[in-house]
Amino acid sequence: MSKEKIHFISIGGSVMHNLALELLRQGNEITGSDDEIYEPSRSRLDQAGLLPAAMGWFPEKITEDIDTVILGMHARNDNPELRRARELGLDVCSYPEFIAGQSTDKQRVVVAGSHGKTTITSMILHVLQQSKRTFNYLVGAQVEGFDTMVRLDADAPVIVIEGDEYFTSPEDPTPKFLHYNPHLLLVSGIAWDHFNVYPTWESYVKQFEMLADSLPKAGVIAFDETDNMLDIIGQKERPDVTKIPYEAHPHKFTNGQTFLITKTQGNIPLYVFGEHNMKNISGAQAVCERLGITDEEFYRAIQTFKGAAKRLELLAKGPTTNAYRDFAHAPSKVEATTLAVKEQFPKRRLIACTELHTFSSLNKTFLNQYRRKMDAADVAVVFYSPETVEHKRLEPLSEEDIRTAFKRSDLNIFTDPTALQDFLKAQNWQNTNLLMMSSGTFGGLDLKELGKEIV
Structure with missing residues (x-):
């Protein structure tokens, strides 16, 4: 591939920032914008000199000499940079189209x-x-x-x-x-x-x-x-x-x-x-x-494969306690991961927590797909943020909605991360494992630190 000038709209995405880093490694000139960039994307872009100087969208960044504009999934249809790229007749493609072309x-x-x-x-x-x-x-x-x-x-x-x-x-x-x-x-x-x-x-x-x-x-x-x-x-x-x-x-x-x-x-x-x-x-x-x-x-x-990041990742290990985190967010993943930890350690109690974080999982109509998916856990915990529900413009959820959907009367439900952390720290961890499942962050909890404390 000849060296090109490539601009990323929504450069902070997990695949988008990795693609930007790869194209920079090949010697291309890379620029990008985003309205919010989280870790680890932020540090990795910063280290490579690709972190935008300011967050937001700047149509003036879109110039006629750009060879390709790669459009991320999280940008909106009315994005000012996208509009400018269209006005200039630039080559605009999504990252799947770009990968396919390569x-x-x-x-x-x-x-x-x-x-x-x-x-x-x-x-x-x-x-x-x-x-x-x-x-x-x-x-x-x-x-x-x-x-x-x-x-x-x-x-x-x-x-x-x-x-x-x-x-x-x-x-x-x-x-x-x-x-x-x-x-x-x-x-x-x-x-x-x-x-x-x-x-x-x-x-x-x-x-x-x-x-x-x-x-x-x-x-x-x-x-x-x-x-x-x-x-x-x-x-x-x-x-x-x-x-x-x-x-x-x-x-x-x-x-x-x-x-x-x-x-x-x-x-x-x-x-x-x-x-x-x-x-x-x-x-x-x-x-x-x-x-x-x-x-x-x-x-x-x-036999040397240790798993992908956040896929049944061991956070901390003790003589009778292990703490794991997993990206599981969909019902089938929650069930498979909970069962896996219980089967691997059948003589240990399992405290499993899942965060309802995605659009699907916070939707009342979809919620019953979680029915009996945490049955393998001895103590089952569900965390969700009412702010996230509001942000996604979904109908509010009640504890009763969640308990009924999961079909588990002893379900522990939390909306406050500190209360969840206090609950977990108060448990007896003798001969007990912890499993934290989410594509989110449990309201910003430091899971590695939590794992170390309970172990």
């Missing part, structure tokens, strides 16, 4: 699904890196051993992309993953999410069906055959498309440690655990095999 000559692997896609993508990247392969990637979380979440080298023969079903940009309601045109597609599971974009289960599932139908001749689809919905989509007849159904990799628990059971390499110890992660490993292995990775290479690499 990947036309590569073998494209897309990992999609309502849950597990970040972890599976991270597993594939880890195995490819450990096996000394050359590849490009886009992943939705920070992965150990990788500086950025995006890599776009011209000479890489393959790109592995985490495919998100959320809409592309304020101008384009197409799901991001439909821009990538995969040769090899993995779909990890389908559980209704993004209620604000897909108000019905049918409209949500339809997006994944369209993605699978977009596979070319000689394309490949790998899918979790234990997922009822996926089984229907995966087993649908598509001429000249290879189907690879998978299920949880054979495994066993011994003294709080999970091992993969393999035919050729014996029992392989793992850092990750839980039935959902055993499925993730099977999916990652199916993709790696198609990319020429041997079983021996895969098993050697997977």
Whole structure:
């Protein structure tokens, strides 16, 4: 790619700022704007000299010599910089369109699904890196051993992309993953999410069906055959498309440690655990095999995989207490993660907290999707911020709404972070684990510090 002048509208997004850093590394001239930028994006942009001098939108930044304007999802349709770029007739695209444009000559692997896609993508990247392969990637979380979440080298023969079903940009309601045109597609599971974009289960599932139908001749689809919905989509007849159904990799628990059971390499110890992660490993292995990775290479690499950031991340560890945090926000993720920690430590009490933070989770109509999803926890806690509900212009929630939706009469419900912290500190932590699940921040709680204190 020749050196260009590229401007980012909404540069602070997790993928957007990583793409900006990658394009800067390639020697391009990068500028950007945003109305708010949080950590870690803020520090990383600042370190690279890309942090905007002031927050807000400045149409005067949009000049005729800009080659490309990359539009982030969080900008609005009436954004002044976007309007100016249109007036000047500049090339404006979303980041999925930009990534697609950089990947036309590569073998494209897309990992999609309502849950597990970040972890599976991270597993594939880890195995490819450990096996000394050359590849490009886009992943939705920070992965150990990788500086950025995006890599776009011209000479890489393959790109592995985490495919998100959320809409592309304020101008384009197409799901991001439909821009990538995969040769090899993995779909990890389908559980209704993004209620604000897909108000019905049918409209949500339809997006994944369209993605699978977009596979070319000689394309490949790998899918979790234990997922009822996926089984229907995966087993649908598509001429000249290879189907690879998978299920949880054979495994066993011994003294709080999970091992993969393999035919050729014996029992392989793992850092990750839980039935959902055993499925993730099977999916990652199916993709790696198609990319020429041997079983021996895969098993050697997977035992050093520690997980993507905030995915069952160990915050603190003591003799009889572990504290974890997980990005789980959708109902299916809350259920899988809670169950995973309980199954890994069956003799320990589990105190599990989930934050209702997304548009879907704070919506009264959607809330009953959480029914019985925290049953594996001995003590179940729900936190939400009434201010967030108001900010998202949703109908107010009552404790009774939440208790009824979760179908759990002993549910502990908090709206004040300090009260939640005091409640957790007051618990007896002997032989007890803590699990904090959210895509938010529990009202600004320092979870690492909390984990250390209780351990």
